[in-house]
Amino acid sequence: MCGIVGVVSNAPVNQLIYDALLLLQHRGQDAAGIVTQHERKFFMHKAKGMVRDVFRTRNMRALPGNSGLGQVRYPTAGDASSEEEAQPFYVNAPFGIVLVHNGNLTxxxxxxxxxxxxxxxxxxxxxxSEVLLNVLAxxxxxxxxxxxxxAAEVFAAVANVHRxxxxxxxxxxxxxxxxxxxxxxxxxxxxxxxxxxxDGTVMVASESVTLEGTGHVFERDVAPGEAVFITLDGQVHSQLCAERSQLSPCIFEYVxxxxxxSVLDGISVYQARLNxxxxLAKRVISMVPPNEIDVVIPIPESSRPSATELxxxxxxxxxxxxxxxxxxxRTFIMPGQAVRTRSVRQKLNAIASEFEGRNVLLVDDSIVRGTTCREIxxxxxxxxxxxVYMASAAPPVRFPNVYGIDMPTKEELVAHGRTIEEVRQIIGADALIYQDVNAMKKAIGALNTHIKDFDASCFDGIYVTGDITDSDIARMKDQRVVSRASDDDDVHQAQSNAASA
Structure with missing residues (x-):
């Protein structure tokens, strides 16, 4: 999971890209980078850390030009400790190309x-991402x-990248x-x-909030398999370049x-969480009579819309x-189980008066490893x-994700190979209520009927690309980022005021 942005303008873009990356900080806290172009030269600065720490005044002054791109990085493959793997990546031929990428090649x-x-x-x-850049080049x-x-040559190249x-x-x-x-x-x-x-500035970004927060008007989502080419004078060309395409967005984005x-593919993330x-309320009522619940308390912050509606x-x-x-x-994207465990009590503090003598229903957006839930x-x-009852707005996470979310090993998933009762015992709750997979898909899908399916592979084990085997999952497990191989590595613990989803 990363956040990416690109801008073509008739004015310097360094500050604009910086502001956009701040709005995307929740998508990656490991590293950040910006490249600008001035008179056919690229100017780059990238380093490990949060946006506000990576870019100082001297760095910003060294990024001239009216077009450029940037990324906040959350690594899922490769070596997270290496600054060389911070993006953007660059090749000098042909033309000179810099690239940022959100996702994961299988x-x-x-x-x-x-x-x-x-x-x-x-x-x-x-x-x-470096592989993808070289294929494109x-x-x-x-x-x-x-x-x-x-534009025609660009679209032909992208068509071959898709192949x-x-x-x-x-x-x-x-x-x-x-x-x-x-x-x-x-x-x-x-x-x-x-x-x-x-003023005619064109921006492309991971989330609509990036556009709105920087004074741009959202026009549309880039379609699956589509390429958009923006010339330096601001002309926008677009073409569907994939032979076959279907919109199957990652449902975990909404969860x-x-x-x-943000609004992703026509769906308000906030409304999705309300739905x-x-x-989830129906599931709770069927398992825990409401008269046994005194108060509903969210686990900040992603679960608040779901908890209020429930x-x-x-x-x-x-x-x-x-x-x-x-x-x-965010503990979910911290590198190392020990770091996650230590950070929970640094991250949250309980207000005793809201708990004392009460039967409380805690609501979380999802339960992945179970570490945070057990502590809470x-x-x-x-x-x-x-x-203490626990309700999850998402179904049990039982399967590895191979599309860019850090849950690639079955062993780390608390629900994999376990019954809900066994998970309940592990986290120590008096009752555990999960969302239903089909109910989740219907609740979110109702907000855009043009979406026929979602990638919900971490919940249902169905990989939308249709080409994932057990050997692929085993190989990607071996390629996991180095920093996540050790629970003792707390080098990357983020110190962030990033907007939480």
């Missing part, structure tokens, strides 16, 4: 071998042999002296949208990843029982709760 190993043996291109890191080189580069690579990818690339290219995988798994400002004030609260429907008061320290990052249930008991 056949990067095949493409890496083909790049070396057939295309005679070298990659210097373990990042699948090779296809652009083929498309422009004996001719100049225009070669598999997985999830929302991509923004800058081609030196020509323009900005953005494209999305044929399933539209990861989000990407485009908008304009009154947890995206900001609630999840409605369906409380209203079961007729119980909604109260804020936990205070969040906004200067500690214990905190509620220590604050004086008589009984």
């Amino acid at each position: 056949n990067a190993h095949v493409q890496k071998a083909e790049l070396f043996n057939t295309d005679h291109r070298h990659t210097n890191t373990e990042s699948d 090779h296809e652009l080189e083929k498309a422009t042999r004996g001719t100049s580069l225009g 070669r690579v598999r997985g999830s990818y929302a991509v923004i690339a800058q081609i030196a002296g020509h323009g900005l290219l953005a494209f999305r995988d044929p399933f539209g798994i990861r989000p990407l949208c485009i908008g304009k400002s009154k 947890y990843l995206a900001r609630p004030d 999840l609260g409605q369906t 409380a209203h429907l079961i007729g119980k008061p909604y109260r804020e029982g936990f205070v969040k320290n906004r200067y500690v990052g 249930v214990q905190m509620a008991r220590e604050a004086g709760a008589r009984k």
Whole structure:
């Protein structure tokens, strides 16, 4: 999971890209990078850390130009400790190309071998994004042999990229002296949208909140398999480049990843979470009589919309029982189980008066590893709760995700291979209520009937690309980022006031 943005303007874009990355900080807290273009030269600064820490005044002054792109990184493959794997990535031929990527290639190993043996291109890191950049560069080189580069050649190259690579990818690339290219995988798994400002500036970004928060008007989502090419004078060209495409966005974006004030593929993230609260209320009523619940308390912050709707429907008061320290990052995307465990009590503090002597229903957006839930249930008991019920707005996470979310190993998922009763015992709750998979899909899908299916693979084990085998999952497990291989590595613990989804 990463956040990406690209801009073409008639004025300097360094500050605009910086502001956009701040609005995307929730999508990645490991590293940040910006590239701008001025007189056919690229100017780059990238480093590990949060946006506000990576970019100082001297760095911003060294980023001239009226077009550029940026990324906030949350690594899922490769070596998170290596600054070389921070994005953007750059190749000098053809033309000079820089690229940022949100997603995860599932056949990067095949493409890496083909790049070396057939295309005679070298990659210097373990990042699948560098593989994607070199595939794009090779296809652009083929498309422009004996001719100049225009929109037609760009679209031909992207069509060949779609034929070669598999997985999830929302991509923004800058081609030196020509323009900005953005494209999305044929399933539209990861989000990407485009908008304009009154002065003609064109922006492409992961979430609509990025456009709105920087004074741009949202125009539309980039379609699955579509490429958008923006020339340096602001002309926008677009074309569907995939042979077959279908919109199957990642449902976890709506459950947890995206900001609630974003609209992804025509669906309000906030309304999606309200709808999840409605369906979850029905599950709660069927398992725990409302007269046994005194109060509904959300686990900040993603679960608040679902919790408010649930409380209203079961007729119980909604109260804020936990205070969040906004200067500690999101535990789900922290690198290392020990770091996650230590950070929970730094991140949340219970208000004892809201728990003492009460039967409380805690509502979380999802339960992935169970570490946070177990700690929070214990905190509620220590604050004086008589009984602690736990409800999850998402179904049990039972399967690895291979499309860019850090849940790639079955062993780390608390619900994998366990019954709900066994999970309840692990987290220590008096009752555990999960959302139903089909109810989740219906609740969110009702907000855009044009979406026929979602990628809900971490819940139902169905991978929308249709090409994932057990051996693929085992291989990707071995390729996990180095920093997540050790529970003792707390180098990357984020200190963030990032907007939480």
